[in-house]
Amino acid sequence: MNEKQRLESQQVQAQDSTDKKSGKDYSKYFEAVYMPPSLKEAKKRGKEEVAYHNDFGIPEELLGMGKGRKFYIRTYGCQMNEHDTEVLAGIFMQLGFEPTDSKETADVILLNTCAIRENAEDKVFGELGHLKPLKKERPDLLIGVCGCMSQEESVVNRILQKHHFVDMIFGTHNIHRLPQILNEAYLSKEMVVEVWSKEGDVIENLPRVRKGNIKGWVNIMYGCDKFCTYCIVPYTRGKERSRRPEEIIQEVRHLAAQGYQEITLLGQNVNAYGKDFPDMEYGLGHLMDELRKIDIPRIRFTTSHPRDFDDYLIEVLAKGGNLLDHIHLPVQSGSSEVLKLMARKYSREHYLELVRKIKEAMPNASLTTDIIVGFPNETEEQFEETLSLYREVEFDSAYTFIYSPREGTPAAKMEDNIPMEVKKERLQRLNSVVNEISAKKLKEYEGKIVEVLVEGESKNNPEVLAGYTSKSKLVNFRAPKSAIGKIVKVKVVKAKTWTLDGEMVEETVEVK
């Protein structure tokens, strides 16, 4: 659907935005609180001050709400969503709920959704279809939709029209309101819709239940102000808000003391970290320089934006130690013209210069990337520039995508004029270059000894353990189960298409 169709369909939806269950007219709700994506409005938001809160608490009357009840959360999309799920789980636990991994035994089911691509949204609507009979069977079951999709007006309207059995819809800025939202859903039995389009402030003391105890994610900032023309994130996640360094350092220290082996610093555009501090010049390089002194074996970060990747960060990363030299650096296209249409704010030449600097400072650095093919107006020559850039940089691997418009973004107003067969053919050609170079890079590992953080049994064979190298290569090897959670040395015996097979040489780092 393009922007024009979206606006037309909104008029139809406005006439039918009544929650059949409650009789409430939610079109009025959106008139009051929802702002559709607007570049003009969003540009002003950078000037608004961020407030930091440390006052999250469960109201006394809601404590024990979950006694005897279980929750189930299904997470879609990126690590940011995984991280939000950890917070949601933490709040559920404080309310007295217990986790369950089966929908059948759950009293509350939450779908923490992703809006980045159309097929991610289709999956959520498919899942809602599957949940309908469960709700019919057990009317007391609460079903909620949260995450990025809930920030989209069209999605909320579709749920209101076609999925009346959903009990709660809440947005990415309303996570801390889960206790009140659940309470309202239990009391009123009406669909509870709470989507704040104003980006939230930073709330520091939210509870969290982390998945596993080997690798931990630490949010360093929220939101994005880059406004790439194809991307919905600046609208669903709000403006850039950095956490204060002392809070992050304390969290990483705490994880180190608990025996975590690897930390990934998270943000939609981590290189913009600190730009919003009004009182100091402090960026990702400064933060990494402090974190490298903490006794934790591995620290990574994601996702980078080439435009904000500065020389000081390269200088700090080159110090090595626990700062890993695997950098995910999305390029999206190898053509400066296409990059301009995407509003990526760098050119092919700028990107290649950045890669040169990184490789000069860190000769063993591995780079991975994201690429979109078939962006509006992309010519064959421009696509070939992407292929040639890929060969020049020799990325270790890439996430490759066919362009599809996201409603409400500036690119959705451009004509989506590359036929699907052409997009598919370009994707295929790109993937064959990606595979060829990945295979070559993996082959170079044969006979070498690598350090592997062992995460557990391999998915396909419980006799085999699996873990990742510092450059995120998956290694399968036989070793005693006691190696799980440790960093061990493994000799690579065979490179497969996507993974390495090895033999353990020795254990190197004890779990604390």
Ligand code: SF4
């Ligand atoms: S930098 Fe990333 S998250 Fe931000 S708008 Fe661009 S693609 Fe989206």
